[in-house]
Amino acid sequence: QSALTQPPSASGSPGQSVTISCTGTSSDVGGSNIVSWYQQHPGKAPKLILYEVGKWPSGVPPRFSGSKSGNTASLTVSWLQADDEADYYCSSYAGSDNFLVFGGGTKLTIL
């Protein structure tokens, strides 16, 4: 059982937007702005797409955006493209003891 809760699936049509939630507790997501998101295509390593809630690593398009409210972080993918079909994982700093926790992942399907 993952520490952070994500919906197992999400879907949208090309050109639309979709939002994926990531719910934790005040000890992780709610306790800091150290929340990140990863995209993982089948058989590949995860790719960092957002860090510190809503910042973009070099080369990631602003179609990917992030936000946080209380113990829930969200990833929004706008202007959906076929290549956005992948698994998405959230991660959060969880304090000095647990340090880093992940969500169980959300499979995004492009209809």
Next chain:
Amino acid sequence: QVQLQESGPGLVKPSETLSLTCTVSGDSINNYYWSWIRQPPGKGLEWIGYIYHSGSTNYNPSLKSRVTISLDMSKNQFSLKLSSVTAADTAVYYCARRANTAMPYYFNFWGQGILVTVSS
């Protein structure tokens, strides 16, 4: 640009020790934190732990009694040992690093991953 490559046995027997190495190229081990993350087949990611270039470590509490991460500066490598493995330790194991020298709260660089199966 830094590149990471995992290596080690793909099959480990139950109760034995899993040993993996991550070879770093394109940058030095110095000044960075180096991490291990794993992913059981069809499941989510799990943080295993990290080591700093000074040798200090931090491990996932659920694995702490069985995990050791170490550095070999002369070879620009770092390693993972997980003892007393069971089938639940079957996973793809990744080594990873953040882009800068700050705490490893997230990872810009990943190895390709190596599948380790625990089976007799």
